[in-house]
Amino acid sequence: MEDTNPELERFRNQWREEVTARAKGVAQNGDGRPSRSSGPAKSSIPHTIPPPPLSAVNASDAHDEDEVDGVDQKGYHDLVNKDDLRRLGDGQGEPSHSGDGNRQPRSALEHYEKAVEKETQGSLGDSLSLYRKAYRLDYRVDQTYKNKHFPTSSSASKPANLNPSNVAVTVPNPAHHSLQGPSTSIQDLIASFSALSMPAESPSTERSPAPPCPIAIIPSEVLIEILQHIAIIDVASFARLAQVCKRLAYLVTTEDRIWKRVCCGDEVGFGAMHYDWTCDIHGHTLGDDGEGGYILGSTSTDLNPKLPTSISLADNPLTLSLLHKTYASTWRLMFRTRPRIRFNGCYISTVNYVRPGASSPTQISWNTPVHIVTYYRYLRFFRDGTAVSLLTTAEPADVVHYLTKENMHTHHSGALPSAVMKPALRGRWRLSGPGTGLSTGGASEVEGNVHVETEGVDIKYMYKMHFSLRSAGRGAKNNKMSWRGFWSYNKLTDDWAEFALRNDRAFFWSRVRSYGVGY
Numbered sequence: 001m002e003d004t005n006p007e008l009e010r011f012r013n014q015w016r017e018e019v020t021a022r023a024k025g026v027a028q029n030g031d032g033r034p035s036r037s038s039g040p041a042k043s044s045i046p047h048t049i050p051p052p053p054l055s056a057v058n059a060s061d062a063h064d065e066d067e068v069d070g071v072d073q074k075g076y077h078d079l080v081n082k083d084d085l086r087r088l089g090d091g092q093g094e095p096s097h098s099g100d101g102n103r104q105p106r107s108a109l110e111h112y113e114k115a116v117e118k119e120t121q122g123s124l125g126d127s128l129s130l131y132r133k134a135y136r137l138d139y140r141v142d143q144t145y146k147n148k149h150f151p152t153s154s155s156a157s158k159p160a161n162l163n164p165s166n167v168a169v170t171v172p173n174p175a176h177h178s179l180q181g182p183s184t185s186i187q188d189l190i191a192s193f194s195a196l197s198m199p200a201e202s203p204s205t206e207r208s209p210a211p212p213c214p215i216a217i218i219p220s221e222v223l224i225e226i227l228q229h230i231a232i233i234d235v236a237s238f239a240r241l242a243q244v245c246k247r248l249a250y251l252v253t254t255e256d257r258i259w260k261r262v263c264c265g266d267e268v269g270f271g272a273m274h275y276d277w278t279c280d281i282h283g284h285t286l287g288d289d290g291e292g293g294y295i296l297g298s299t300s301t302d303l304n305p306k307l308p309t310s311i312s313l314a315d316n317p318l319t320l321s322l323l324h325k326t327y328a329s330t331w332r333l334m335f336r337t338r339p340r341i342r343f344n345g346c347y348i349s350t351v352n353y354v355r356p357g358a359s360s361p362t363q364i365s366w367n368t369p370v371h372i373v374t375y376y377r378y379l380r381f382f383r384d385g386t387a388v389s390l391l392t393t394a395e396p397a398d399v400v401h402y403l404t405k406e407n408m409h410t411h412h413s414g415a416l417p418s419a420v421m422k423p424a425l426r427g428r429w430r431l432s433g434p435g436t437g438l439s440t441g442g443a444s445e446v447e448g449n450v451h452v453e454t455e456g457v458d459i460k461y462m463y464k465m466h467f468s469l470r471s472a473g474r475g476a477k478n479n480k481m482s483w484r485g486f487w488s489y490n491k492l493t494d495d496w497a498e499f500a501l502r503n504d505r506a507f508f509w510s511r512v513r514s515y516g517v518g519y
Contacts, residue, residue, distance in 0.1 A: 105130070108137035112145050193250035227251060228258045232267050233517070259331035264314040266383070267517060271313050273340055274430045278385035281427050281453050281462065336477050339431065339448045339469040341381045343518025346403055347481055347507035348396055349377040378403060379452065379481075379507060383518060387427040389454045389463075394420045400512050425463070427454030450481060462489045472508060481507040 105111045115130035134141045200213035215223070231238035238258075242249040252258075266272040279285055313319055327334035357369035378390040380403045388403055399420050407421040433447035450467040467481040483506065486499040 108134045108141040109144050109148070111137065112141045116145075190250055190253050193246040194254075196246050196250070198245050198247045224251065224255060224258065227255070228261055231258050231262050232265065235262060235268055238262075253332070256331050259335055260314060263331045263335040264319075268343070269335065270319075270338065270340060272343070272383050274385045275433055277428060277430055279428050281455055283384075283386045283426060283428075339433070340478055341429070341431065341450065342478070342509055342511075343381060343383055344515050345509055345511035346378055346380040346400055346515075347509050348400075349379075349505050349507045351375050351377065351503055351505055353503040377504070377507070381429050385428055385430065387429045387452055387454070388424055389427050389452070389465075390421065390424040392420055392423060396510065400510070401514055403512075425454040425456075427452055427463075429453075449484065456488065460490060460492050462491060463487070464489060467507070470506075472506075479509040481509075 105114045111130050111134035115127040115134060118124075118127035118130060138144065198213060198216040200216060201211050203210045218226075227238065227241070230241070239252060242252040263269045264271055277286060322338070323329055323331070323334055327337065352372065352374050355371050355373060357371050359368060375391065375393045376396065376399070378388070378392070378396075378399060380388045382388075382405070386405070388405070388408065390399065390403065392399065398417070402418045402421050403424075407418045408424060408426060410422065412419040412422040429450060429452045431447070432445040432449035432451065448469050450469060452465040452467070454463045454465070456462050464485075464487045466484040466486070468484050469478050470480040470482050471477045472480040483501050483504055486501060486504070488497045488499065489495070490497070
């Protein structure tokens with residue numbers, strides 16, 4: 001249809017001529033007035049700012065021309081604006097180095113660097129794809145990246161053990177302060193607490209009076225007597241008192257009178273240890289013949305020999321010899337490291353093994369069934385030299401509370417919880433070693449072994465177990481018993497047979513609070 005508006009047609013022609021003249025560098029516009037870029041005298045832009053690039057002008061004019069013609073252009077939202085890449089005073093119009101991010105990586109190192117960049121931005125999928133491409137190009141690209149961005153120092157070598165803990169230097173570690181370690185030993189540190197007193201609790205506010213601390217004014221003699229009673233009742237609680245304050249830490253560590261009483265006493269010390277048999281496997285007192293009876297014409301009248309008291313044990317020459325030669329004249333070290341049996345818990349051995357099963361003869365199966373077998377062995381020692389041995393599949397939570405002498409009978413009903421004690425066996429125990437001078441057996445033995453004899457499954461059998469006391473864990477002592485042998489004795493034929501220990505495991509001590517101190 002013919003255009004009936006001559007003014008609109010004239011304006012359009014003028015606009016096209018102006019765009020064409022601007023593209024050809026003509027200095028005049030459609031009105032005949034000078035252009036803003038024709039000279040610096042008429043320009044409102046300072047001389048320090050360069051004129052826009054010709055390519056940008058052409059792009060904008062072409063965009064305007066397309067709009068006039070009604071042609072829609074495709075939008076690119078991710079392209080970098082070249083005007084933003086320019087810098088003031090840059091007459092060359094070269095883009096900065098930040099524009100290199102759009103360049104596609106080619107080498108393995110470039111793929112790896114791009115993957116690291118994507119990983120820091122959170123694009124894990126893109127980074128994983130780039131990592132794969134980098135390793136396909138070079139399987140040692142990670143070493144190349146490390147050598148480029150984290151080069152090794154070429155300076156002089158440093159001392160070998162400057163940072164023994166292998167942590168950053170910014171981490172507060174005493175190993176960075178000195179190559180020789182701490183300047184004082186633990187003994188010197190404990191000795192420095194000797195003149196300190198127990199600190200009282202700080203007041204709640206600045207002007208409030210300090211709360212009283214009655215234990216701080218107790219004389220040292222009375223305080224040591226209190227700590228000795230605590231150690232006799234529970235040695236673990238006594239040892240934990242060292243965490244209260246420095247004064248108590250000094251007393252717990254260095255007060256040898258307390259450790260002597262604990263070590264020689266019959267509560268938890270070696271006064272309750274037996275280095276000879278004190279009874280038979282049924283718990284009856286031994287006589288002159290060693291089996292519970294008495295030999296005719298014997299002058300022995302002491303039917304119940306007493307255990308050595310703490311005074312006789314502390315003054316025994318053998319004990320004093322062990323104290324000074326083996327345990328550095330320290331009762332505390334002797335109590336912690338000398339082999340001994342614990343009475344306030346039981347020893348548990350957990351056995352697990354796998355055995356093959358039998359396939360059904362009437363069915364075809366591609367797989368062979370297996371059986372996972374789990375059973376437990378329990379041992380509890382008593383102060384009078386007796387012991388209880390139990391082999392069962394019941395778990396410790398269902399057994400340990402009934403592992404007592406009162407439940408050592410065969411009249412258990414299947415509905416009672418104590419029925420797990422029905423297969424329990426009576427026995428006796430003793431430690432190997434020089435003992436306390438009361439041993440009548442020939443040459444002295446090496447300390448550290450435990451001998452246990454129990455009843456057999458039949459009246460004609462007797463079992464003998466031999467263990468070695470060990471320590472398991474970081475700070476615990478004498479809490480593990482390793483197998484050394486397991487035998488069966490036939491009383492009728494006087495024959496010995498040894499059991500294989502292929503699947504059996506060591507016993508580990510576990511404390512049971514319901515036992516108290518083991519009486």
